[in-house]
Amino acid sequence: MSENNTLYAGFSAKIDAVLAALEAEGVLPAGCPRNNVSVEPPRDASHGDLATNAAMVLAKQAKTNPRALAELIVEKLSADPFVTSAEIAGPGFINLRLDRAVWEIELDQIAGQGADYGKSAMGAGKRVNVEYVSANPTGPMHMGHCRGAVVGDALASLLEYAGHDVVREYYVNDAGSQVDTLARSAHLRYREALGEDIGEIPAGMYPGDYLVPVGKLLADKFGDQFVGKDEAEWLALFKSEAVAAMMDQIRADLAMLGIKHDVFASEAELQAAGKPEEAEKWLRAHDLVYDGILEQPKGKVLDDWEPVELPLFRSTKFGDDQDRPIRKSDGKWTYFGADLAYHMQKAEGADELIDIWGADHAGTVKRIKAAVAALSEGQGKPIPFDVKLVQMVQLLRNGEPAKMSKRSGNFVTIADMVEEVGKDVVRFSMLTRKPDAQMDFDFAKVVETSKENPVFYVQYAHARICSTMRKAAAEGIVPTADNMDLMGDDELALIKQAAQFPREVEAAARAREPHRIAFFLYDLASAFHSYYNLGNDDPAKRIIVAQQPDLSSARLFLVQQIGQVLKNGLALLGVEAVEEL
RNA sequence: GCGCCCGUAGCUCAGUAGGAUAGAGCAUCGGAUUCCUAAUCCGGGGGCCACAGGUUCGAAUCCUGUCGGGCGCACCA
Numbered sequence: 001m002s003e004n005n006t007l008y009a010g011f012s013a014k015i016d017a018v019l020a021a022l023e024a025e026g027v028l029p030a031g032c033p034r035n036n037v038s039v040e041p042p043r044d045a046s047h048g049d050l051a052t053n054a055a056m057v058l059a060k061q062a063k064t065n066p067r068a069l070a071e072l073i074v075e076k077l078s079a080d081p082f083v084t085s086a087e088i089a090g091p092g093f094i095n096l097r098l099d100r101a102v103w104e105i106e107l108d109q110i111a112g113q114g115a116d117y118g119k120s121a122m123g124a125g126k127r128v129n130v131e132y133v134s135a136n137p138t139g140p141m142h143m144g145h146c147r148g149a150v151v152g153d154a155l156a157s158l159l160e161y162a163g164h165d166v167v168r169e170y171y172v173n174d175a176g177s178q179v180d181t182l183a184r185s186a187h188l189r190y191r192e193a194l195g196e197d198i199g200e201i202p203a204g205m206y207p208g209d210y211l212v213p214v215g216k217l218l219a220d221k222f223g224d225q226f227v228g229k230d231e232a233e234w235l236a237l238f239k240s241e242a243v244a245a246m247m248d249q250i251r252a253d254l255a256m257l258g259i260k261h262d263v264f265a266s267e268a269e270l271q272a273a274g275k276p277e278e279a280e281k282w283l284r285a286h287d288l289v290y291d292g293i294l295e296q297p298k299g300k301v302l303d304d305w306e307p308v309e310l311p312l313f314r315s316t317k318f319g320d321d322q323d324r325p326i327r328k329s330d331g332k333w334t335y336f337g338a339d340l341a342y343h344m345q346k347a348e349g350a351d352e353l354i355d356i357w358g359a360d361h362a363g364t365v366k367r368i369k370a371a372v373a374a375l376s377e378g379q380g381k382p383i384p385f386d387v388k389l390v391q392m393v394q395l396l397r398n399g400e401p402a403k404m405s406k407r408s409g410n411f412v413t414i415a416d417m418v419e420e421v422g423k424d425v426v427r428f429s430m431l432t433r434k435p436d437a438q439m440d441f442d443f444a445k446v447v448e449t450s451k452e453n454p455v456f457y458v459q460y461a462h463a464r465i466c467s468t469m470r471k472a473a474a475e476g477i478v479p480t481a482d483n484m485d486l487m488g489d490d491e492l493a494l495i496k497q498a499a500q501f502p503r504e505v506e507a508a509a510r511a512r513e514p515h516r517i518a519f520f521l522y523d524l525a526s527a528f529h530s531y532y533n534l535g536n537d538d539p540a541k542r543i544i545v546a547q548q549p550d551l552s553s554a555r556l557f558l559v560q561q562i563g564q565v566l567k568n569g570l571a572l573l574g575v576e577a578v579e580e581l
Numbered sequence: 582g583c584g585c586c587c588g589u590a591g592c593u594c595a596g597u598a599g600g601a602u603a604g605a606g607c608a609u610c611g612g613a614u615u616c617c618u619a620a621u622c623c624g625g626g627g628g629c630c631a632c633a634g635g636u637u638c639g640a641a642u643c644c645u646g647u648c649g650g651g652c653g654c655a656c657c658a
Contacts, residue, residue: 036598044601053600056638066638090601091638136658176658294655310656321584321654328656335658362585363653391586392652433594437587438651445593445607453620454606460620468617500597507597519595522605533622536613544617581620 006120006502007106008050011096012039015052018076022062027072032061041500048087048095049102049496056092066092103495104484110498110561111481118501118568122509123164129346130156132356133254133261134171137246138182140210141253142411144358147439148390149414150430150574152356153259154514155388157572162509167350168261171342174243175267176335182206182246183238187226189215190238194224208408214245256418257426258574265345267338275341276333279375280311280326288314288374289326313340318370336364340371343385347376353385354512362389388512390435396442421447424575428455431518431573454522458566459578461525464532465563466579468543472556477549479556486554490531490541494558497527498565505572514573521569528562 015037022028037058042051055070062069067088074086074094085097110117132152135145153168160166173179185206192198193215201207218241226234247264254260270276283289292312296305312323313336326337346353353372357365365387376383395402395412402412418426425446432454433439446453472478501520508516535542543555567577 038598038600040597042601043597043604047601051600056600059638093601173658178658296655305655308656325656330656332656334656339658359586359652361653361658364658365585389586389652437594440593456620457606460618464618464621471617504597510598513597515595516597519605520597522595526605529621530623532617533613533619535617536619536622539616542617581618 006506007102007499008039008041008503011050011098014080015039015054015073015077018073019054019058021076022072027069028058028062032058034058040503041496042093042095045493045496047089047093048085049098050096052094052096053092055088055094059092070094100492103492103499104487106499107484107495107558107561108481110564111557114564115568115571117564118505118572119161119163120502120506120509121163122506123159123162125163125165127165127167127349127351128159128354129167129169129350129352130159130354130356131169131171131346132156133250133259134173135250136173136176136178137243137250138178138206139208139246140249140408141414142408143393143395143414143417143441144360144411146257146414146417146426147393147430147435148356148358149254149257149259150427151388151390151435151514153257154427154431154517154573155354155356155512157574158505158509158514158517159512161572162505164509167263169263169265169346170261171339172243172247172264172266173335174239175271175333175338179239179243180235182242183235184231185211186214186218186238186242187234190218190222191215191227193219194227196227207410210249210408211242214242217241217245253414256415256423258423265342267342270342270345271333271338275345276326276338279341279344280337282375282378283313283326283371284311286374286378288317290314292323294322294325313367313371315367315370318366318373320366320370324367336367336371339368340375343368343372344375344379347372347381347383351383353383355385355387357387357389359389359391365389386512388435391438393430394438394440396440396444398444399442402443417443424455424459425453427574428458428518429453431515432522434513434515454518455575456581457529458521458525458570459576460581461528462563462566462570462577463579463581465528465559465566468559469556469563472544472552475544475546477544477552477556479560480553481557483550483554484557486551487558490534491555491558494527494531494562497524498562501565501569517569517572521566521573524562524566524569528559528566 016034019028019034019037023030023032037052037054039050039052042048055073056066059066059069070088070092074088077083077086077094077096082099082102083096084099087095089095130152133145133149135141141149156166156168181204185201188198188201188205189211218238280289289311291309293307293309294312308329310325310329311327313326315324316322324336325334326340328334343353369385369387372383372385397403420443429441429446504516504520508514532543539545543559544552570577
């Protein structure tokens, strides 16, 4: 379960040793960079088990041609007992075939490591803070939050699996004017709960039904003491009460998706602690904040534009279009002003920061990255910081835009969606495409239990394995690793595919792309279904062959491990590995 | 006008640090079920990887430009 233990990393090291030997012999110049050398399974399995481009990459430096260098490498690699053949192909690829013992050992690894198979020490315990969701605490979660929530959560799990020490964080924006609106809307519902006819909810207030129980709660708690009173007497109180209620709601919504954050950081508390002031002071001292006047935005006509002097952060120094205000004209912090201080707070307990944002916030990435870079470097602790954008999801029903929810007032909630199609479908759907392309989510298609819907396909593979295990147990056949030599090419091919999992985890973690795991699982499920169906044409190829208990035990052992890998991958994505469909 | 993301089969999407003949599913056509779950499998047809240049042994992948779609562009969050 460490990076150096995976099969591919192991062979990578062997090839590296061969190159080092060639360097010692003077074939390769001393200290020549080998970081472009790749060791990976070839796309076409007929080429072998492993391929390396070493000869092509290094030929120039060795002052020879790729094929000549390849021959030298092949000569040394052939000496390895686990290498059964090493061939030069095409422009200079070296294709290796590995002894079947390699795969038998790998299968044993899966059995031995169980739920830990695929975990990696790549992250080396590096502390990564992943901030995701961070929806405003003004209502239930809606579709706009869903993709970022699932992708962020899966990414956090993936990094954890790959050996990082991960904190899942939610930034609660409880300090802006939107929570004032929330408090006023709640006050309206409070009066309603006390029997007043409040009529239509006025424009500018939150109209959703979800505030009705909040109003009732406030009425029960405070009676009529805040009716007809000046806003100053109740606003702060109603704010904190309503935000708390909304956060409970949001936590419940997230729980429906199987998401749980470690830290909920409050913007109001951040401000109360004077963090933004500290940041401003430092930035001013380093001439990164100055008082200036913004230009009128281009490409947009504004009737009420007035030039105002504001404290501006020099984000243009970092490639942004214009400098950005950190305070408003009333002296309060802008979102950005508080946010940069918030990122410094996160950086205190982390080695690396990742934010997951919706694509509608793409315009603000440059300024926050600039601010974090300036502050962290300036304060002597530069911190890697990445903002991952997830693109918009369009909700459809039979190809038409989906209707809004009554519960929410004006949007489709996550609760509605999960109730209708289920957590696993929602999560897997969001994870079977790369996040940086827009996607459509069609209720009608997504509930179909078919190939249209890959989650069932993968779950079915796992369920089929469980069912086979149950049947075998009933017949008194137990999986054993004792007769691996009975396994043929079909079985070995399946092991080879499952053996990619640790490598896949590391690659996905490195690229921060959890969707790769979903596609890997789909492919593995597909390979298993094919294998399973071999038994339909030829009874001798069934997993359980009554007359041959040794063979059956070996095959059972194999599919048991395939099931284990499917289970591990599904767990990583937060999807149930069901045992029956 | 500017910034960011996307453009791969009729449709929905993959394409692993630039690698070998670009892959799946759906749809379509043809097959497999007295047999471990057919929610499955096997096979056929279907591509100027938007377009044009460039980088190099090699480009769907990197760079530049053009076209098309999405998102954003006050002190909102």
